[in-house]
Amino acid sequence: MSQSLDVLRGTLDLLILKALSWGPAHGYSVAEWIERVTGDTLQIEEGSLYPALHRLEERGLIEAEWGLSGNNRRAKYYALTVAGRQALKAESATWTRYARAVFAALDAPASLKPARA
Amino acid sequence: MSQSLDVLRGTLDLLILKALSWGPAHGYSVAEWIERVTGDTLQIEEGSLYPALHRLEERGLIEAEWGLSGNNRRAKYYALTVAGRQALKAESATWTRYARAVFAALDAPASLKPARA
């Protein structure tokens, strides 16, 4: 794993919420999921992942419960709260809007260039 | 103006480079351009803009020259260097790739959800 979300800060929380949208999952599997669905384009450091999970929990967007993973390991399962589901919806919309705005800027025609003035 | 790029960190440099891709422009007009082409979705604080310009200059991606604006004000005109033009191309490609990866994650079907294991 190496850095990659540095370029899109503030996106990790959103991706975590999305990963949990189908039901509880533990941190390690969330990271795996992100890497898998993005074709390894986005890679999550554990040093970024766990603090992010703790932040989300503290904000009341997810809830944790200790359990046992399929590999028979102690694992902390996180689940979306009601507020978390709302946040996913809201942040998803915000991100899409901002990302589209950046694309619009990158595709802007010369006719819209900054005023020479 | 209010915050908005907090959500897409690391994007400001890219947008500035893009703004200068048609020729020299001063800081204030770069910010105006970004807000205009994104339909006011992205708004740039001056406290973010000027440090970013100085960073880019220090990295050798842009060059500055004092001049006079169309409004007859003292203004610092920034121009892309050769390295800056390359950086624009590279960072633009990187951003596009990462943004597409996030969209892919947000659109991921349930069949790809994190392993319950």
Place this chain on the structure above:
DNA sequence: GGTTATCCCTAGAACTTCTAGGGAGCGCCC
């Protein structure tokens, strides 16, 4: 018994952006 993979965690550095200021001059209007 050693190795690999899974799973959790933290401290501190690095970096970008925002907040919250400050400053100066031009042009317009009364």
Place this chain on the structure above:
DNA sequence: GGGCGCTCCCTAGAAGTTCTAGGGATAACC
């Protein structure tokens, strides 16, 4: 000629996220 708004530049410090670089423990496999 005084005031006001807009243009244009800048900085210091706070806030926040991510990375680096560790540490730790156990299950499963050879």
